[in-house]
Amino acid sequence: MSLNQFASPWWLAFLVVVAALAAAYVLAQRRRQRNMLRFSNLELLEKVAPARPGRLRHLPTALVLVGLTLLTVALAGPTSDQKVPRNRATVMLVIDVSLSMKSTDVAPTRLAAAQEAAKQFADGLTPGINLGLVAFAGTASVLVSPTVNREETKAAIDHLTLAERTATGEAIFTSLQSIETLGAVLGGGDQVPPARIVLLSDGKQTVPDSPDDERGGYTAASEAKERGVPISTISFGTSYGTVDIGDERIAVPVDDPSLREIANLSGGSFFTASSLEELNKVYDTLEEQIGFEITRGDASRAWLVLGVLFTAGGLAAALVMRQRLP
Template sequence: MSISHFNAPIWLGFLAVVALIVLGYVLVQRGRHKQMLRFGNMELLEQVAPARPSPFRHAPIALMLVGLIFLTIAAAGPTSVQKVPRNRATVMLVMDVSLSMEATDVAPSRLQVAQKAGKDFVDGLPEGLNIGFVSFAGTASVMVSPTTNHEAVKASIDNVKLAERTATGEGILTALQAIDTLASVLGGAQEPPPARIVLMSDGKQTVPDFNDQDDPRHEFVAARLAKTKNVPISTISFGTKWGVVHIPRPEGGTDDVRVEVDDDAMREIARLSGGEFYTASSLQELTSVYDTLEEQIGYELTRGDASRPWLLLGMLLVAAGVLTGLLRRQRLP
């Protein structure tokens, strides 16, 4: 029963009344004790009341007083910070499925680990939240439009196919288009639901040329567009600096090609869009990143009413005090 604020703190002044009741009870008990000491025949007094009074005789009044304290707190309107699902929000999971995801520097492979962590991420989001899935290699495709059917998203993650090249910018633009489509359907007269893109990639953009930063399909241009649409991009740079893929030769054999992660580009995309940048080089690290994103994206902290527990406990204690008094002394304290 945590408390962060009171809506009507003036009611806490009633605690002074409770304090006066405690003081009055103590004074009454002392007065009774003095009257007993004035009894002239001490031998007769010991015969009338041979046993020392039990301290439990104060239990009924103590229970009721504590109950009054809890009821006073409830009357003051306590509030607490509560975690509430963002059921109107939209999340687009954008996953790199270029051939570099075959690298086994993250066992058993980057792709398999990304698939498992991605599905766990979907499982951890609120049921009412709209989730979409975009995969990209040389081009980008909306595998699942934003939906509350999370099982469909997980099934699509399981069925991704690897392809050549990496068009990160197109992945972002495709996700933005899916968000706009949903907003036009759900928005109506209200503001469109808040949206976020979660982009996971392991390598450098190859389509279009990374050095042509004026191309409208460039990842940095797409990140700036996301910023204007108020859609932050949380980027995850997944893999290691020593990743290798084996490319078959036409004449036989294979070529080993290094596929280093591109932390700098992922960091810049996050910065330009107003999102956050993360790195992960194992299933544990990737899962930890997704857990953090679940808390940020799936839930919001709001201040809500917290008086009910105090009210119920106060009522129970007052009732217990009345019942104890009746059982022990056949009357109220």
């Protein structure tokens, strides 16, 4: 434990006093032993010297010294990393509803599994987080503006419907706009509430053709980076997924590279999932990352309790063994 982990490290200087008391006790014991050896008549010494409990006679003093050491550390205000639920944070859950999401490579379908996992994710987020929902195919729509009302979000998730094409960039831009709007409404301080976009998709962007287009996914991810909004992307599905459109069976493999690049450009994280179980695990990880923050907090209570117990134990042992305090 380094000095910068204490709120008031100058209190640790009192440890010098504790060390001095320990040294004084050792010297006193040695002086007492020398004085006793001055008796020439050992038989007389045994009669006049009181019976001592051997090495156990040092126990009370040792306990008190340890207690003082622990209390000194407590006075110095030790701190530690503590996990605290976030408040005033915003999460936009973005779900791909393009036709490829009806593939059955993830049972029962990619979309049905995504809906079930998304509702569990909504329930698992800490209560102080505002959760919004965006669905996207050829266009993107805010189905639920960021709110702490989880029931509203889950009801919208249940009513997701499929459509043609995939406009990933539009989904990100739409989410950023929703985050900005909520930030303006909340206000309250110079610091903008932290925000995160969680984007689940199974295929690469089809609208516009290039992700580097002005409204493309990579451009949107770079914009998210500038605004300080990381994007956690989830590539959901398998490499062998197919869908039937009319009389034609079309392969719809997941597109990991583009989703990974979106995460990297925004400063976020990339995940893959090919089953409902794996998707739930991804959401569990995101709940920990998003729902909590690590802060430095007071950790002196344990030191204080132990210090009091050791000191009290030392005094009690002295009264029992010596009928007096050390």
